[in-house]
Each structure stands twice: as C-alpha cells, then as structure tokens.
Amino acid sequence: MAPVSDSESSLVTTQRLAYTYKRSLGPVLSQFFTALRERRILGVRRPDGSVMVPPREYDPDSGEAISEMVEVSDSGVVKSWAWVHAPRPAQPLPHPFAYALIQLDGADTPLLHVVDAGAEEQMQTGMRVRARWAEPRGGGIGDIAAFEPATGATGE
C-alpha cells in the first residue's frame, strides 16, 4: 500500500490500479480502422442515403443496422476550428495546431481531427485541407497524423 500521510486529522493515501483490457471493434469499425492503415477513409451509408464519417454500426436516429461502407476523399473542408496555443504532452502535435471539424469530400458529416497549419492566421473556416498520413500506420485514428492546408478552391 502507498504510504499514509496525515492530512489535518483524517488519513489520506493514494492507490494505483492498472489492468490491460481487450476490445473487439466488430465488423463495421474494424473495416474503418483497417482502411486507415491502407491510407483510405471509409464512411457508412445511412438509411436516408447520407454518408457518415466516422461510421457507426447502428443509425443514430433510427437504430437500424448500417453496414454499407463508402470510401470518401482524404481531403475536405474545415467547418469549424479552435486553435491550441500551448499543446500539452498528450495532445496530437508538439507545436500549436487547430482542432477542427473537417467534412471530407463525399461525406455528409464532419470528422473531428487536427489541422497542422503552422499559425493561427493560416486557419479559416471553409479552407480546404488534406490528410497527412502517418508512417508507419497501425490501424487507428492516429494513422492520419494531421490534416494540412491544401491548395485548390475554397469550399462554401
């Protein structure tokens, strides 16, 4: 047990717990993460025909099982963003960056990710961005290291 300290009149101690768990993703999310390893981004088609990225196994509105995977582009449009001036050690990049909602071409919903824009002045709602893929990739959302400003037409 950790050492006991006397805080005022009541005893206080610390306790550390650790256990390694397993997790199964199921068929839909397994496809999504496997595709990221191959530098492809998959969404899922909802009953109304729209494409949701990242996918879920069941439609959030109707609860219907959804499993038709649709490949979308690895570039898209920033719908909203927030600049991180002083990243903490656990955050995705060591230097200032933007958390952003990015609607990929072919998708109808925005994906939360990171834009590595260099400076806050470079960020703009409606700007186009493209995925920068991590090396090596292991099948996780971090397989997209970040999105970067892309040349080309500004969306909306």
Added chain:
Amino acid sequence: MAQRAAVIGVGQTHYQARRRDVSMAGLVREAAQRALEDAQCTWKEVDAVVIGKAPDMFEGVMMPELGLADALGGAYKPMLRVHTAGSVGGSTGVVAASLVQGGIHERVLCVAYEKQSESNATWALSISMPFSVATIAGAGGYFAPLVRGYIRRSGAPEDTGVRVAVKDRRNALRNPYAHLRVEDISFEMVANSPMLWDPIRYLETCPSSDGACALVLASESIAERAEKTPAWIHATEMRSEPTQFAGRDQVMPRATLDNAASLYKKAGIQNPRRELDCAEIYVPFSWFEPMWLEGMRIAEPNQGWQMTCEGATAMDGDFPVNMSGGVLSSNPIGASGLIRFAESALQVRGLAGERQVDGARLALGHAYGGGSQYFSTWIVGSQKP
C-alpha cells in the same frame, strides 16, 4: 394497485467463451433483435430501454451504456442503466417491469450483458482497498467460506455440491444457448475435478462467458393481443443489505429471507414448494442451490440439501431447478440474472423446448449479487395474476 405487465419477447445470444466477431454494441443488439422478433414488435414500438451490466471495471469501459443507445434503438427515448453487482440482470428486469406496472410505458426493452473475454472479473473484484487487507480471493474464494459455514450448520453431505453440478450440467445439454456442454458428465468426473476453493471443485464452478439476454415487457392490453403466450408478472421484489459488518449472517442473510417473504406475499403464495412449478436460481457455485432454496424459503432452514439429494430439483423431480443449466453452465455476469428471469418466462410460456417442464404455470426467477447482499426476484405465470 399496480397495472399488469407481461413478458412478450425473449432473446438470447448463444453464450460462449469469446465473441470476438462483435463489439459490445453488436452483442447487445443480437439479443435485443431476437427479443423483438419473439415479441413481433418493431424498434419504433419500444417506449423505453433499460440496460444492466456488472461493474464497469470488469471491461474497463466507464458507463458503456452511453455508447449503446443506437444499438438498442434507444435514441430520443428514456434509457436507464441499472447496477446491483451480480444480481443486476434480475434488477434490470424488476426495474423494467416497474415502468410498465406503474403505467409509465407500454413496451419496455430490457437488456443485460457481459463480455467477459474482454474483462477480468477476478482482478476487478480483488482490488485491495487502502487501510484494508487484500484478500485476492475473487468470487470463489469469497464464497467458499460461506459454503463451509452452510455445511457446518446444516450437516449437509459433502457430495451435495457434486450432485448439483451433475444435474445442472446435464440440463445444459438440452439448452441450445448454454455455454459449457460436458457430454459425458458424471458424478465421478465432477468429484474428481480439481479442488479450487475448498469445498468448491472446478466442475462446481461457473464459466466466464460472453453474452446478452433481452426481454420485451408489455402492458396488459398489448400482452393480451400477443400471438405467443405471454409470461404474466405476478410479483417482483428486491432487497439489499451492507456487504460486511461484524456479526452479519453472510450464509443466510436477512435480506434474502425478507425478500422471499415479501415476494410470496405479493404473489399470494402460501407454500412456494407446492405452488411454484419450477425455479431458475442464481447458482454460480454448486452449493448455492441448497443455500438459496432455504434463502427463498422453498426448503426449511438447513434442509435445502435434502431436496437436492432426493432429486427433487432434477428435471423429473417435483421442483425442477435451473432447467437451463443455470449460471454453472453460462455466466455472462451482468446478464446472468436476466437469463434466470428469461428462463422462468420461457417455461410458463411453454417455449422452453427440450428443457420444458411439463405444464409449468408458475415459475420463480432469482438473482443474487455482491457479497450475498443484493437479491432480485420475480414470479411469472401462464395466467394473469
């Protein structure tokens, strides 16, 4: 006066050691979908969802229900998580029933699950707490001394537990959903299996299972129109007490005796042994059959083992217990209580297949949890209460 409620749908996954092919969402969905099909009911027709599972630390997912609303068709509907340790499956059924009996909802989907292959229950249950001594006992080590206490006070023969295990494992062979199937099970095989926590042997112990169980509960007017026979809920009851205090009778806790007395009073039952046709009792370690037969006031104090040894609790006895094979044969912990409730419903609906008790009209579903401190029970019948 509570309104009448009934079980109109039952769904189960096939219990097994590992379901790596599905996520937790996929697992609960499978049972829920089957329950809806049995109830001939659509996702839209469900008014509310009640979900139960054992402690979050088992799988290490905090509040897993947060991510399961879509899988259970619970979006934009009332959704409620229940937790009462190992008895949670039973409590989930009781809470769901109360929502119908209270006139709040017409159809409630009730689901309980565990994915033990992605969890470590023994680790989670053995965490040493500061200022205390670590027992590192897990469930078996915790309950073994209680069994010893029961043997001492009742004078039960040492082989009582073996007899329970043989009977439940034989019953499991008739249940297509059961996890453990030991085709050539015998008294010798159980008696010669390794002693894990004296007096509990390996084959007298429950497995670790992945699985989910779901029920659709409905109001009287809907249940009356159901194509398949509903299981009418005659009474539900829950009781709890503190885990540990000096002088507590952990072998035969007051909460179980109070729970049983209140349950039978509500159901209008004078003599449970005679009036009930069968029971699904939460028996994770063999000896808890005679212990809870007494705890449920079905047997006189210190005489539960006689029912076991005389064969009364066998499929061909006068009071069959654990027709499904029980927790000894399938144990997705959070679901295990609801599976007892589900089996009691299947029996009175006449839908229990090869394990059907002929003419079952009134059945008990039972769950206990924690340090023998939570008790959840119901009685269902083929006729309205």
